[in-house]
Amino acid sequence: MENWGKRLKEIREKHELSQSKIGMALGKDVTQISRYERGGVKKMPKEFRHELKEFFTDEEIKYIESGGSAEKIKESSIQHKTSCPPTTISVPVLSATASAGGGSNVESIDVYESGENLAIDREFFGGVPVEKIRGIKVDGYSMVPVLLPGNWVFFEEGDRWEGDGLYVLVFRNVLMVKIVEANPENGNLRIRSANPDYETWEYDPTEDQSTFRIVGRVRRVMM
16 A cells, blocks of 8 residues: 555645645644655654644545545545645745845845745734735844844835834845834834934935835734
8 A cells, every 4th residue: 555655745736836835834844754755654644644734624634544445535635725825925035134234235125035924823914915925034133122133034025115113124225124213203114223323314215215124013923
């Protein structure tokens, strides 16, 4: 009889899921999923069987575990894909790091799409629309203690200021994460760091915008 790992691979690919996406969502190393599919574990672990409910129907899991005709699960598989939204979303990761001090030179956010994705629980974003969410890792110390080096920020792409808050922006070709807030006295935007040892500056939105551009507003932070 075929090992259950081969059937796992069959159903996983039917749902267009990668080994890494399943592994990250379940808190397992991708090599563990690969080991299952290669037949390295003779019997499906009970814990793993339960975890697969996050991705597959009961009929699919029974097929993976025990075998049988794949035709029996075809209809339920299609219904599962179309009617049950996944509990995780795939967030595109930018290949540049957003600096809290110096930084990476950028001209367009599209240039820095890395092709990689992070699997994040949909509930992490609450009611925030996820279609334009991007992830980027922070470097530098100007945003301490709000952000630490190595933290992830998830921002919604957009070039508009939407009120005081944390933004990913480009200033003089440097990609950075800063607090952007209005100065009620003159209507300028004040760009400041959380760390008081770093300077604060202002930007007049009526001036030439070639040196300053908002990339998106930060919606969530992962420490």
